[in-house]
Amino acid sequence: MSREKRPRTELSSFFNQNHGQSSRQASYRSTLLRNTHVTASSYIDIGDCDNVCEFCDAFFWYDERAVASSTRHRSRYTQCCKGGRVALPYPRRPYTTIIHLFQQADFMSNIRAYNSVFSMTSFGAKVDDTINRGSGSYVFKISGQIHHWLGTLCPPPNERPHFLQMYVYDTENEIANRLHPFSLGGQTSLCPETVSILLTIMESTNALVKLFRTARDLCSSSDVPDFCVRLYGSRDKVSYDMPSQACIGAIVTDPDLTCTQFDIIIRHKDGGPQRINKIHPLYMPLQYPLLFLYGEHGWSSDLYLRGDGNSRDKKLTMNMYYSYLLHDCYNLYTLLLRGGRLLQQFIVDVYICIEESRLDYIRLNQNTFRADFLQGIKDAFQRGDTDGKDVGKRTVLPSSFVGSPRYMYKHYQDALAICRVHGKPQYFITFTCNVKWPEIERYLSRYPSLKSQDRPDIIARVFHIKLRLFLKFVKTRKVFGDITADLYTVEFQKRGLPHCHILLWVAPTSVIKDACDVDKFISAEIPDPSVDHHLYKIVIDLMIHGPCGLLKPNSQCMVSGSCSKNFPKHYEPETYFDDNGHIHYRRRPTGSL
Known part of the structure; x- marks a missing residue:
């Protein structure tokens, strides 16, 4: 098939999807973020993947647009064909x-x-x-x-x-x-x-x-x-x-x-x-x-x-x-x-x-990357290789190579610089991907024979959009107060789903000083189903550890007959800080489970 433009019909008839806002609520890991101003109806739905690249007709979510080159009436996307510069033949339709x-x-x-x-x-x-x-x-x-x-x-x-x-x-x-x-x-x-x-x-x-x-x-x-x-x-x-x-x-x-x-x-x-x-x-x-x-x-x-x-x-x-x-x-x-x-x-x-x-490119261009480090001499002394026989030919990975020692060291130095200016972080949040997000389910509904695991590219794209919206939500809605700095890293779980570890720095007026103030933002208790059934269902479905222990002794978390994650946790009548500064969340035997 040649590269000429294909005729388009109405997108509404092609998708035939429900564009209404979903009432499902994203969840966080280990503990539950509590804020009285955020309710289940405030879930941010990014809509359907029904925006089309003007050059190659690739589908995108609206939030994936190139903001710098997009206007109110024209969204541009560059992740597919680089603005029309990638020109390849369309694949022929199979039998x-x-x-x-x-x-x-x-x-x-x-x-x-x-x-x-x-x-x-x-x-x-x-x-x-x-x-x-x-x-x-x-x-x-x-x-x-x-x-x-x-x-x-x-x-x-x-x-x-x-x-x-x-x-x-x-x-x-x-x-x-x-x-x-x-x-x-x-x-x-x-x-x-x-x-x-x-x-x-x-x-x-x-x-x-x-x-x-x-x-x-x-x-x-x-x-x-x-x-x-x-x-x-x-x-x-x-x-x-x-x-x-x-x-x-x-x-x-x-x-x-x-x-x-x-x-x-x-x-x-x-x-x-x-x-x-x-x-x-x-x-x-x-x-x-x-x-x-x-x-x-x-x-x-x-x-x-x-x-x-x-x-x-x-x-x-x-x-x-x-x-x-x-x-x-x-x-x-x-x-x-x-x-x-x-x-x-x-x-x-x-x-x-x-x-x-x-x-291969880095290995063939070592003279360029080794200039700042004198061909590995400084690295050898940092590693403790003071004997000449221990210093051999090395391939230096620059800081631009993701995952290299210099890449990690550069970001580590950036994190220390943030701590030097803003002090220690106030909040540590883990933002986890959920394959039951309505946006992913609506997208996969076009392919009845596929499961969410069959499209890891869609999971990664939706997670990236959600992560950016979550950070924007925290900064603009000020659920933790005025955010002065943030730092995060994205990792992948054993099952391939991405999750993000986020550090937040807040203004001095929003810093938690007393243990009782923690209960305004974090809850480690199971919600009361009669008061908030929707939140109760989210916690029960997504945030309960186990079963392990006597119920499932062969669970992956079991080490030497006990749970390596220290579950079940002890009941605590009130939230308090111990002598080492570690926080213990309030866990009352409410009998909700």
Whole structure:
């Protein structure tokens, strides 16, 4: 599909959503913030994701607009196509059969396995499945790096074919070969009919599969010399047409005369598996054939931003490319955002690629980053490496790299500077994401086959908006008094949900001096259901620890027979400060639970 503008119909008929304000109330962790002026009806609803980018038709919430370039009558968004500078072809709509498969619960629960059945490269990573033990939502977690490996066209003697080899070798028993790694005792959770349907569709649509089928036909011929399959490592900078088999790769007999630096040469029989470079345009299509059904090119270093003047000389970065893909667009169907658990794996894979690319750049430009620290000498003394034999070649990570020691040290110094000016903070608040926020539920109602865990991008976007609105609410409504400074950090829980730790500094007139003043803002008691049933339900559903102890001795918080979080807490008739300055909240045996 070309880049011309698509016709739009009325957005109201497309969404058909309830735009009314919800009465649900956000909650906080560990303790409950109390303010008599804030009621359940004051919940801030950010509305529906029905604002459309004027360039690429990507959906946004109104609060995601670029404030500096937006006006009252025209909202602009830059997180998708950078204001129209990212120009990529729209994906073609998949077959109706594929769409129906992506709507079936059995298929979606095993989509990662079905993708592995047809994957042409092996996914090399330490996948941590222990995190999915229990009743929580599914999370894809790895440890370390990710490698994509590609083998030869034919397997070694007396070995079964794997991955790419199943498109070329022993195709008479192809279905059985593909299901064999997923069979246990002759039983498999995958459906052979579904595998057969997917194979038929990919043979007719996927350019990579067509190329490897051609190699299979050559392997069956007796008078064909030894050959290789060459997958091109570059793409045309100007042409954004949908790729064809001819521009994906070629079958050659003498690859050394024509190959370039990033071309992939797949040998017939000789040679072992090779690691695919992350900047190859077929890096993702080879690994995720169910998401890239037509075998189209992915990101390439030959892609440039669209524009006039010098902007043409700016390359399209990997981060810009995948940010563009991870946005729903109006009147456009894409399999990528409906991939469920496979989308989680894809996002993790993409993140690792982006991080490795940044690290490669830092490693190749050490002379620039090491100037301030005299090539690591100062770092060595700070670490205590005074002996010369302990000082080796180091790769210095600058403070601009998120998570690096200098990044953490710089923010630590900023926090100390705030404390030096404003004193110690008054409030420590944990703002936690809730997947049952009405905005998330309304968005996911457009995709009945998906759960909140299947769209981590939407959860992160809504949480970011909510966090900014919460900070604005605290400052403007002055629920804690006049806020003089704030500091926060965003982390992710074991189940993938984000939460934020916030420190607040208040004016001297709003500082809590007596323990009884704490009860005006914080309550550690279960609300009375007869007085405030709505708040009572929120606390019971979202803020109760456990069960643990005798009720559930195998709970994760149980250590040596007792709760590591010290639950249940002791009853306290009044709030007080102990000798060490620690506060003990009022917990009266009200009998509400």
